[in-house]
Amino acid sequence: MTNRFLNLYHHDFARVAVGVPQCRVADPAYNAQQTIALAREADNAGAALIAFPELGLSAYTCDDLFHQRAMLDACEMALADVVAASITLSTVMIIGMPVRVDQRLFNCAIVVSGGRIHGVVPKSYLPNYNEFYEARQFNAADCSSAEAISLLSQTVPFGAALIFEFSDMPLLRFHLEICEDVWVPIPPSSFAALAGATVLVNLSASNVLLGKEVYRRELVRQQSTRCLAAYLYSSAGQGESTSDLAWDGQALIYENGECLSKSERFLEASHLIFADLDLERLAYERMHKTTFGQSVRRHKDEVEKFRVIHIDLKLPRDIILPLERTVERFPYVPADSKRRDEHCREVYNIQVQALTQRLLSSHIKKVLIGISGGLDSTHALLVCAKVMDRLGLPRTNILAYTMPGFGTTERTLKQARRLMTLIGCNTQEIDIRPSCLQMLKDLGHPYADGQEVFDVTFENVQAGERTSRLFRLANYQQAIVVGTGDLSELALGWCTYGVGDQMAHYNLNASVPKTLIKYLINWVADATDMGDSTFSFVRKEEDTTALSNVLTDILGSNISPELVPGKEDVGTEQKTEDFIGPYDLQDFHLYYTLRFGFTPSKIAFLAYSAWKDEDVGRWPDVVGTRRHQYDLPEIKRNLRIFLDRFFRTSQFKRSCMPNAPKVGMGSSLSPRGDWRAPSDGESALWLAQLDKIPDDPNA
Template identity: 70%
Template sequence: MPIKQSAGRIMTTNKFLNLYSHDFARVAVAIPKCRIADPAFNAAETIVLARQAEQQGAVLVAFPELGLSAYTCDDLFHQRALLDACEAALATVVEASATLSLAMIVGLPLRVGHQLFNCAVVIAGGRIQGIVPKSYLPNYGEFYEMRQFSPAENAAASQVELFGVSIPFGTGLLFEVSNLPLLKFHVEICEDVWVPIPPSSFAALAGASVLVNLSASNVVVGKAGYRHQLVAQQSARCLSAYLYTSAGKGESSTDLAWDGQGLIYENGELLAESERFLDDSHIIFADVDLERLSRERMRQTTFGQSVRRHAGEVARFETIRFELALPLDQALPLARSVERFPYVPADPKRRDERCTEVYNIQVQALVQRLSASKISKVVIGVSGGLDSTHALLVCAKAMDRLNLPRANILAYTMPGFATSDRTLLQARQLMQVVGATAAEIDIRPSCLQMLKDLGHPYAAGQDQFDITFENVQAGERTNHLFRLANFNNAIVIGTGDLSELALGWCTYGVGDHMSHYNVNASVPKTLISHLVRWVAETGAIGGQGSDVLLNVLSTEISPELVPGKAGAGSKPEQITENVIGPYELQDFNLYYILRYGFAPSKVAFLALSAWHDKTAGNWPNDAKVVRNQYDLAAIKRNLAIFLDRFFRTSQFKRSCVPNAPKVGSGGSLSPRGDWRAPSDSEATVWLDDLDNIPG
């Protein structure tokens, strides 16, 4: 049943589950087997692969350079019979495209005037949309292209007559799918991307989000790796997707060999790569996030400055628009891998590198703060929970870096009315194994005094566990820490993390919100969990420290401010994730809303793609990590919690947070850094978008 949207759109279940509804585009790179100087055979292979691409839901498929003729024809390119056959093959492909709902880019030699050009032809809807000649012709090593072809700059006209139709011709062409407007692509050919300033650089500034390279590219030792570097860097610099296709089986082996390497990158990230040296035709697919690319360009303001600086080059581009029959009436799930834990790499090697780097950033920042302030001691509250554990580890490493004794860490655990025996024991053990100067302060007497001064019912023996009861304990702990810092000429180290700040799950002005310096403020809960695990697994604190850290990791997250039903020291009744939702899901929401500003409907679509399958996600070899699964109802429910807390109720806490180092490109919530927002905004537009999701 259609669901009415506030923006006037109708979103059915199928439409919500369709990747094109969320500004993704499925693109393909095809590597057909070929026959040298047999255009009819090559056209047939091209059409077969194009149909396969359409069946998989792709809207764009790229084929190799000179694919209709084969690249290795050499002086055969000057034979009229071959050139006539290439044009006939092109006509066959154009005719076949009339029944296909995608754009094709094929390569062939093309006569224009009295010159021969190495061309890429863009075909869609039974017609040629435009023709792009190769700009840079290699004439070194094994390449002799200037013997047969003219470079693009030699062209005398911007239109060519072909099959009785006038067609745009030149390197300044952009192609836009008008019913998917973020899909605007540019085509260059092989050597064009190997030069210092590729034509695609200016095309990106002119608005192309997808850059396509039709290449032949013979293989020699080391070349495959260099192609990766080249394509990755071009896609990253241009904030674009980059499709690279090259010739495979069938090209001449007289002097060369061919590996058929196809690549699809998005902003420096590899999305798909073909297997090399295959005997058969093959095709690779990737779902490109067009909105992500657009938002990166919007966020990175120097991109716009580059557009202005190169206005002359940008102005020469012409946009050719055409529609495609997008498959919007069917569920088309995202084929792209979406990691459940965007802050924590799935690959173990990359995960270890990430943990090493984040840990060192935190340590370096604290070392600088202590050195600059000429203070040699820190005060930290240790609860036996996750955040204070990691902050304590950072303090220990900072003291080592400063050649100061770890005894300069003045660590205090302060049991209150709801402190469990488990966390109290863990706090004591942590302070001991780290080598801090450990102390224990029972805050219950001072809390009772304040409750008595307030006239609170608990002071008279009534079990009233309200917000005042909770915050009196949190406030007493913080008051002690700041006064202890004054007394010992030290600074208070904050422990609150990025996830808590995002959700407002911190008490204003107390330890998880306020400190002299907070080492955890831009580290999300899921990453802190892995940082602690990483320290445990590397044995960085020695002795029995690893066992203590693993015990902390297996402890349910709780503020421990309301006594358990079994009495003092028992398991707490308060479980944080029962109130604000699972951190693993809320960190996912935080990443895509903070980093990219995606609409809630898209975040939900991504979450469903990541979390609907128990076999998906990070840490596949880690038996200690529970693999959860969330259906759309659970995703919407928890996303609603996030949106309301993030946009409506919590900004006033983030507007006055203490100094803290930013650790990752995923963003921080410092009002001096990544996030500036009013403290009295509404969450209405985000919640309305969430309500538009069917089901």
């Protein structure tokens, strides 16, 4: 048996497909052949199910031909062909066709697999306006009280309130509705989602009009968002009658508001789209958002109408089936340049508004901040500059201090000086080495006697001295201390308890991860370099290039606390990522742990899917950002560091963190907000799960 680690179904993903076959009006045999061909293609790709258009076996535009017995008999014969073909396929097919029930005709979706018809779902809402007159030929679902019908000598469930569940994957529960059903104020799929359906499928034959394609996409996006579900949409295309209408064959797959796949429109040939749905993610959202459960209670009568139909079909779990869904390497940073620009601007605006309000409410007009010449304090200083501009106060109300210590390099010290000068704040420099040496002497530390002992105490004396001075200076000058520690440091506990990275009067960066801080600074550097004045940080036009240059230099510096002296003047041997792992990976691990509560196995699978290949230019270029792949052993090694530090060693520091603005989903560790956990928890549970992951994914 092949190791399941590289199989997407093992991690609660499900591959689904939407097909738009070529059709011929009133030629069910031909339409069945086209449908089967696409189903085989979907099956070869490992899809669990495939959805086809409304009335696909007959074509939608048959009009009064639907009342011809020859047509209806031919549709049943075509369905028999589909059922026979399904015996050799693992994919569930969802077919549209007219069905006779008790001397009435219904527009139906039919679920077929393994030589069986699992259920028949009639259309609930029949449009009878503008170009539509379906009520002329069909009856709505509530015109029949039948719960089962006989079709092709099989007794099968019948009704609009059916949910189909894969016995091999309980999270894969799908519901069917047909075209107009999703256009009404409360679609049937809304109640189906409350009843447990995670995948909503719409068989449609929507004709195309100017602007209708955008409206359809928005309709599907919103329904998937409101229902916390995936939504599959298939629409009729090439071959439908164009007597009075045209057809574009649109196919869509959305998951909780995100478009995973969409087809080209107006294609002449049959076509197919795929997507890998994250069913666990949908289930988590429903569990996490307790108002979903409240909605179930309030619509109990509708929810209880649904019947669950079990499909005994083995999914392809024991083969290598890699994830084809795009997994962002930097989940906190949009890969699309337009969205990234909007994202960066919004983060700055959120932080500026938050600090502005804090100053107004406290009647304080000054902020005090320590500047190291590194990433976090640089970003915080840029925010402080815009706060003063918004309040109409001079930037000299920013009291900026750089405090060189034993490990401070000349490079970062120069960067700090250049940055403070260009921003125009009140610049001060305090050498903390004499006072730190005195403290070490008072402690009886061997460094005070000339020994090169660079232990944790040696480092914390410097960090503590800086923080102590900042708070006393703020008190003396009637200012508030602005904290600079970021989300990544808080997650990993990479901060000394009670000092600047963990404690402040107000912390700007507590919900901003390190990878996003890089992009925020890079965004300012690029905008400044291009002369973009819409978010300007300099007062003189001639300083724009200088600011861009210093920000680029800061991005190119090693991430380091600079508390241990290096052997060279141009660098430091103390690199943060040597101790806690690369932030590129650790921010990835943080996102999926905090935002969705995924298991270590799934997080490793996602990380491997994102980072296993060389960068081919998808990811935005930022100075200092790593751009090569990680193998699975490297991912596991760093995930172990993350899990142990996050769950076992760091919570006590987060339990008393200062106020800070939340800037995004899954980006807060505040004990008053997104994350509340015991300070003395254990990590053994997560580490034990991590140990079950193979080092070789192909083993």
